Amino acid sequence: MAELSVTEPGAGTAPARHMDLATFSRIVDILERDRERLVVVSADGAPPPALPEMLDRLAAGSFRAMVYAGDGSGWRRTREDLDYVFDARAMIRRLRGSTRSAQDGGAGLTLLRGCEQASLYLGVASARPPVDGLLKLLAMAPNAKTVMVGVGWKAWAGGPLPGARESAPRWSEGLLALVSELTDRGVQSAFGCGLTLCCFSRKQLGRLAGMKVRWPLAHCRPQFHIDPTGLVGYCRRIRRPSANLLEIGSLTKVREGFTPLQMMGKMCPRTGALPCRSGATEACGRGCLADALAGWHGGTATGG
Amino acid sequence: MPNLLLTDYCNRSCPYCFAKEKVALGAKAPRWHMSEDELEVVLGYLKRGRDLVSLLGGEPTLHPRYPSIVRSLVSRGYDLKIFSNGTTPQLREGLADLPETAVRIILNLNPPETYAPEEAAQLEANFRACGARLTLSFNIWTPRFDWRYLREAIVKWGLGKTIRIGLAQPIQGVTNAFLDEPATREACRGLVAMAEALAPEGIIIAFDCGFRLCLFTEEEHGILAECGADQHFLCGPILDIGQGLQVWRCFPFSGQGGVRLTDFKSLEEIRQHFLQQWSNERKQGNGPACAQCAHFRNETCLGGCLSRTVLRLRSLAGDG
Numbered sequence: 001m002a003e004l005s006v007t008e009p010g011a012g013t014a015p016a017r018h019m020d021l022a023t024f025s026r027i028v029d030i031l032e033r034d035r036e037r038l039v040v041v042s043a044d045g046a047p048p049p050a051l052p053e054m055l056d057r058l059a060a061g062s063f064r065a066m067v068y069a070g071d072g073s074g075w076r077r078t079r080e081d082l083d084y085v086f087d088a089r090a091m092i093r094r095l096r097g098s099t100r101s102a103q104d105g106g107a108g109l110t111l112l113r114g115c116e117q118a119s120l121y122l123g124v125a126s127a128r129p130p131v132d133g134l135l136k137l138l139a140m141a142p143n144a145k146t147v148m149v150g151v152g153w154k155a156w157a158g159g160p161l162p163g164a165r166e167s168a169p170r171w172s173e174g175l176l177a178l179v180s181e182l183t184d185r186g187v188q189s190a191f192g193c194g195l196t197l198c199c200f201s202r203k204q205l206g207r208l209a210g211m212k213v214r215w216p217l218a219h220c221r222p223q224f225h226i227d228p229t230g231l232v233g234y235c236r237r238i239r240r241p242s243a244n245l246l247e248i249g250s251l252t253k254v255r256e257g258f259t260p261l262q263m264m265g266k267m268c269p270r271t272g273a274l275p276c277r278s279g280a281t282e283a284c285g286r287g288c289l290a291d292a293l294a295g296w297h298g299g300t301a302t303g304g
Numbered sequence: 305m306p307n308l309l310l311t312d313y314c315n316r317s318c319p320y321c322f323a324k325e326k327v328a329l330g331a332k333a334p335r336w337h338m339s340e341d342e343l344e345v346v347l348g349y350l351k352r353g354r355d356l357v358s359l360l361g362g363e364p365t366l367h368p369r370y371p372s373i374v375r376s377l378v379s380r381g382y383d384l385k386i387f388s389n390g391t392t393p394q395l396r397e398g399l400a401d402l403p404e405t406a407v408r409i410i411l412n413l414n415p416p417e418t419y420a421p422e423e424a425a426q427l428e429a430n431f432r433a434c435g436a437r438l439t440l441s442f443n444i445w446t447p448r449f450d451w452r453y454l455r456e457a458i459v460k461w462g463l464g465k466t467i468r469i470g471l472a473q474p475i476q477g478v479t480n481a482f483l484d485e486p487a488t489r490e491a492c493r494g495l496v497a498m499a500e501a502l503a504p505e506g507i508i509i510a511f512d513c514g515f516r517l518c519l520f521t522e523e524e525h526g527i528l529a530e531c532g533a534d535q536h537f538l539c540g541p542i543l544d545i546g547q548g549l550q551v552w553r554c555f556p557f558s559g560q561g562g563v564r565l566t567d568f569k570s571l572e573e574i575r576q577h578f579l580q581q582w583s584n585e586r587k588q589g590n591g592p593a594c595a596q597c598a599h600f601r602n603e604t605c606l607g608g609c610l611s612r613t614v615l616r617l618r619s620l621a622g623d624g
Contacts, residue, residue, distance in 0.1 A: 035383070035405055183602055202526030209525035209535050210517050210599050216532070277503035281465075281532030 002031055002224045004041050006048050018048035019228035032061050034251045041067050119146040127170040129178040147182055150192035172200050183211040190214035194288035197278045198270055220285030234258055237290035305356045308346055309546035310364040311337045316389050319481040320445035320472035336547045337367050346545055349571050358385045365394040378406045391423040396433035409438040416453050431461035439464040445472035447487035451498050470512040473609040477559030492519040496527055503531035510534035514609035517599050537605035541578035553578040556611035585613050
């Protein structure tokens, strides 16, 4: 998987950086040669002027493309172009599941309705996910068949989210209730990266096996984030070290270079170096690598 | 993804074989091989780079042009999944030159004592040549089974760390070996123990189609999840494409008469045809409890293998 970031917000009042069409085409050619199967075009905020041509290029290639569309507000100009993006999936991010957000994201909802396969993103920031608001949003966008559930990474590293008072078991019950509610409505849930599997009890995992949820639940995979100049980082949160894809000419080679970094994530935030069968089978991605690199895991492993 | 039957000839005869209706066994059996023209017609229904091409048989490597078909498909941008019994030298021919991501092998491995010395030697040579691109598959057709030889092969030859688990299912119109309900439950208990034993070595089990949620307790599902098992409880039209471009819903229904590929505009249209054809049976599930089950209603479990359901309904109607 590779994530092409075609727009990056500028710092402070600086204008956003856009990937130009020539760079985009060169990168897509490389990914196609490497037989990458999923390209995510990240167009948060203001999409680049050449977005329609970029989408055309993806539609002509051998990709399954997914488009992160931010809150959809910048897509008013180009949303009709998505109708002919073959096999594209629009993901509206940053809708928090409230009616107010739904009104703010009017353009995003139009975009969602225009897509063959659509997903909603729900950022969960408390032990009680906003189920009612989410259901209202789903009613407004009936073709959204998947809800991506993003959870604060650190919340799952062995304790509550900093500043929150809820404990991990309460979080997991809240998430289970959310997934159950969505399952009853025929909507699949998929958890974002950084969870550890042991946040759920065995009984809860048993219940989840009977729900519409994407497995593995708890993963941390390299996303290969490519910025507008062609620099590849491990993921959105780990931008350094990086390698220039345009100079190297192969994502496969870049991937090999990241192997030592990936190995550093093998330390579990809960058990440290102790063996765990979920970690051994990669049923659990052992938390977020960015957190591990920041030393956060070490703190929780010792209870600190 | 649909399965392309490259040939109907197979050099082995497994008691549970789900392809029995369509497979020519023995050296003197008449053989059919898919022609280049037929292959091109099938490829016209696939999206290059998005659809996997699954090659099946019989034993697909016994197609006289197997190595060149594989090379040609990969050079044209298709990714392949090849289902083989692993006992022919053709399986490894030219494989080293092809990217691992482009050609994956699923090898159905039976207990070691069922292979002749020459077959065992070919298996070893193929394991050595394929390495991690090869995933083992294992069919359950007895309530108790030995799986340790699978672990030994994975560890010894560095094979892919997933074991695909199939439940032998009844084939309409043919007698084959499959488990009844109590024996299936016992086999599933064995599967949980197997998953637990394999997990510390990073080896996981992955369910093929036809499993039901209620074959396991909630506790067992939890254990399977902890052990990374790929649990799903689906049954849908797979589409097997064979002689004369006939398409069957899946192998257990290959004795029922299929449809002709070229009578449809897309594979999705054929899938819809089969969903419609068996819609009443699909609403029943494998057992009487299915109709009242919340998992069956919300389609997290599709009630087990449709072929079993059909068998049950025929038995109730007194014609099975």
